Amino acid sequence: MNRLPNRSTLLILRTLSKMTGVDKPIENAIRVKLEKGLSPSFLEIFNESYMHNVPEGSETHFKVVVVSDQFSDQPLIKRHRMVNELLQHELKNGVHALSIVAKTPAQWEQSSQTVSPSPACRGGFGK
Template sequence: MFILLVQGSRKMSAASGIIANSIKTKLQTALQTKHLDVINESYMHNVPKGAETHFKVVVVSSQFEGLPLIKRHRLVNETLKEELQNGVHALSIVAKTPDQWESSDQIVESSPNCRGGFGK
C-alpha cells in the first residue's frame, strides 16, 4: 500500500510495505524519533512495480543534538544496516534535531530524477 504525498509538482510515495515498515520501526526504536517520514521513491527508478529499493527518510531525533551531519547519517545507516545489505539500493537521509525541524519550514526537497544509474 502506498500513500502519495505531493511536494511541489512531484508525487512521493509514503511507504507502507514490509521493508518500509521495518525501516520505520527500527528508526523509531533506535532513535526515539520526534518526527519520521519513510518515503518509497522506487517508483522513480527502473524497478518492478511495488519495489522497495529506493527510500528517503526524514528523521528528527534528540539523539542528533551536537552531532555533525556525517555522524547523524552514520547512525541512521548503522540502524538500517540489514536493509542496506539486503535489497535497499539507495537511501536519502534528512537528519535534524527537534529544534532544527521546528525552526525550519518543514519542507523536504524532492529527490532528483533517476539518471539511469550511469549518468544518462
C-alpha cells in the same frame, strides 16, 4: 520544496495503508528500527522506488526524514552513520539507495518542516 503532511494526515495515510492490506515489509522494518533506535519526534519514510527502473511495488529506494533529540550536538556525518547502522541489514539486503534528512527538533522547526524533493532518476551511468 514540498511541504510534508501534518501529523493528522500522516496518521490517516498510515491507517488507510494498513486497512488496504498494502504489504510494505522493508518500509515497515525501517520504521520500526528508526523508531526504536532514535525515538524520533517526527519520522516519515518515502518509498521512491517508483522513480527508478524497478518493478512496480519494489522497495529499493527510500528517503527518510528523521527528527530526533539524539542528533543534538552531532555532525551530519555522525547522524547519517547512526541511521545507516540501524538499517545495515536492509542496506545489505535489497535497499539500493537511502536518502537521509536527519535534523534536531530545533532545526526541523527552523526549516518550516519542509524537505526538498529528490531529483529525477537519470537511469544510472551518468545518463
